[in-house]
Amino acid sequence: GENVEQHPSTLSVQEGDSAVIKCTYSDSASNYFPWYKQELGKRPQLIIDIRSNVGEKKDQRIAVTLNKTAKHFSLHITETQPEDSAVYFCAASKRGSQGNLIFGKGTKLSVKP
Amino acid sequence: DAGVIQSPRHEVTEMGQEVTLRCKPISGHDYLFWYRQTMMRGLELLIYFNNNVPIDDSGMPEDRFSAKMPNASFSTLKIQPSEPRDSAVYFCASSSSPGQGVNEQFFGPGTRLTVL
Numbered sequence: 001g002e003n004v005e006q007h008p009s010t011l012s013v014q015e016g017d018s019a020v021i022k023c024t025y026s027d028s029a030s031n032y033f034p035w036y037k038q039e040l041g042k043r044p045q046l047i048i049d050i051r052s053n054v055g056e057k058k059d060q061r062i063a064v065t066l067n068k069t070a071k072h073f074s075l076h077i078t079e080t081q082p083e084d085s086a087v088y089f090c091a092a093s094k095r096g097s098q099g100n101l102i103f104g105k106g107t108k109l110s111v112k113p
Numbered sequence: 114d115a116g117v118i119q120s121p122r123h124e125v126t127e128m129g130q131e132v133t134l135r136c137k138p139i140s141g142h143d144y145l146f147w148y149r150q151t152m153m154r155g156l157e158l159l160i161y162f163n164n165n166v167p168i169d170d171s172g173m174p175e176d177r178f179s180a181k182m183p184n185a186s187f188s189t190l191k192i193q194p195s196e197p198r199d200s201a202v203y204f205c206a207s208s209s210s211p212g213q214g215v216n217e218q219f220f221g222p223g224t225r226l227t228v229l
Contacts, residue, residue: 034217043204043220044156089156100146100169101218105155 002027004092006104014112019080021107023090024072032093033066033073034101039086047088048075080111117221119205125227131193134224137186138207146206146218147180147190156204162188195228202226 003026013019025033034049050057050064050073057064061080066073077084087108091101118137126132138145146161160170165182173180177196182188192199202225206218 043222045220046217049217100158100161103156103158 002030002092002094002102004090004102004104006090006107008107009105010108010110012110012112013080015080015082017080019077019084019109019111021075021088021090021109022072023074023092023104024070025092025102026071027092027095027102028071029095030092032101033064034091035064035075036089036091036103037086038089038106044089077109080109082111082113085109085111117205117207117219119203119221119224121224122222123225123227125229126195127229128196129194130228131191132195132199132226132228134190134203134205134226136188136190136205136221138188138205139219140186142207142209142219143185144208144210144218145182145188146208147188148204148206148220150202150204150223151200159190192226195226197228200226200228 004023006023011019031052035047036044037047038044048059048062048064050066052068055066061078063076087106089106090104094100094102117139120135143164147159149157149159157172159172160180161168162182165185178192180190202223204223205221208216208218
């Protein structure tokens, strides 16, 4: 069945450094790729998303890149801050199932001051 | 809009008891999703509805779980009888019909269920 693999599962960086999280997906029909951030004890919230008709999207310190040929997409966070510490989930839309997303297992990012 | 509303926020019950979780989606959204989150299994989709109709319930663990959406503004997830392994955070999420693909899912605050 459809699957989304996310790496790494944990990531620790120093404040000010960059962080990169990578995801691969199996469904070639996937055309929507959101990233969610979940702080401890809180709900997942969308931070950025990308559709299959673009290769890159940026929003301040956050950027997402998409390689449809290789079926992988990545989240890039620059100039990390302690408040970036959270669990990040990638997701991909599911074939023939409008509205449905397949989520990765999550990456726990720790930014050390 | 108040966002997705879930109740209760916390539920502690004893094994064998019936548990009912409630969700009110964002007004105008026609997709509703129920997820379960645990440390071991991450975020799992249990079931989702479109226009109040269940579309995919393949993630429902077993017959002890059932979900309904009697109208566009209310859904329930019921566990009967509950077991300790059902302990998790249950999220409800909603989204609108995709205009050009899939749209953002908005999550509720979750219900933390503990089954003793």
